[in-house]
Amino acid sequence: MGGPRITGESESGISRVEFGPEDLRLVRNAVREVAEHYVPERVSDAMLAVHELAVNSIIHGGGHGVLRIDRTADSIVFTVEDSDGTSSVPRVSEPAGQATSGRGLLIAQRLSDRLTIESPPGHTRVRLHLALSPVGAGRA
Template identity: 60%
Template sequence: MAQKWEHARVTGPSVAAGRELGRVEFGPDDLRRVREVVRTIVVERMPDRADNAVLAVHEVAVNSIVHGGGHGVLLIDETDDSLVFTIEDEDGTGSVPLLRDAGVDATSGRGLWIAQRLSDSLTIEARPARTRVRVHLRLAS
């Protein structure tokens, strides 16, 4: 079961005009739960994209753990045309994480790059006390 992190919270609706489908507060021991929740929600709406969604969200959640204070919050919303996975943490740097293709010999540094390629859109918002990454997957019309 995920621990409740007092200082890691998303306030208000995560996506304007969206319907919240799930919320997971996570730390290093909760990545399996994050993947399970994402898979359960995506399989119902777009089964052919479940693997991509799980991997994209997992990569961003790992970044939250490694670079954002060891924990984060995942909110899953459904809008009229998309599923939106918002991962927020208390990065505290105020700088936007870099989206880069790491070199072939690199052992890390590909998480956001992978998430961007597996999603329809990836947005990153950095504030002095928080970093918020949104993975967007368009629903079939």
Template identity: 40%
Template sequence: METPAPLIAECALTDLAGGLAVVRRFTRLTLQAWTGDTAVDDALLVVTELATNALQHGGGHALLRLTVDGTHVRIEVFDDDPAPPVRRPAGADGGWGLALVERLATAWGTARHGRGKVVWCALPAQSAELAG
């Protein structure tokens, strides 16, 4: 049996004020269509954290890419700053984001991309549609 091609969708990240609501809605609707409710809640948390980091610290044109291959949801956030994210000690002023990503994801990391970087993670995503 042939492995189906991965599903890929992208959404530009615009600003913190309304952009996070847009990217969260995009993520929820896309993943519900692809996987049912599998991984949607965890993906929303991760997308919020990574998008916030990109918009606050990344500069340039930030982009979210979602990919589902039948077993994993891959979340990638691209921005124009080549510096990798810095994990801060968690406290009242923040620092919980990367720890949350690390806890929820089966794997995560960063890589150079163009003049900037991509921060990515993988979450389990098994559904009857994708498994079939």
């Protein structure tokens, strides 16, 4: 992949980060910066939830992924997309018994206002929505 790439604001969103296994800190920093601005009371939730999605991309999606951060009229949307190395459709579920893994999507779902999962051929796209706080709602 050649290292992480961050692009600033664009027509389609706030930020875009390409990431691999060594870039999780970069992902968390990008999420923190945006969350502090738009949903300051949920910075920790955003960072943990998106971190879990990024780890899933690395483990199950070919070793790398892309984080896009967009603002809609009422929420901040963190989209994590990968090349779907496993060819399976991810599902949110409770892990069995004393399992030490398998909680990433469940954590992300519980920390978000809405979580959607799409699996077009060859890709997995997970969108995590956090409602804008009243303070962040008026910011440009």
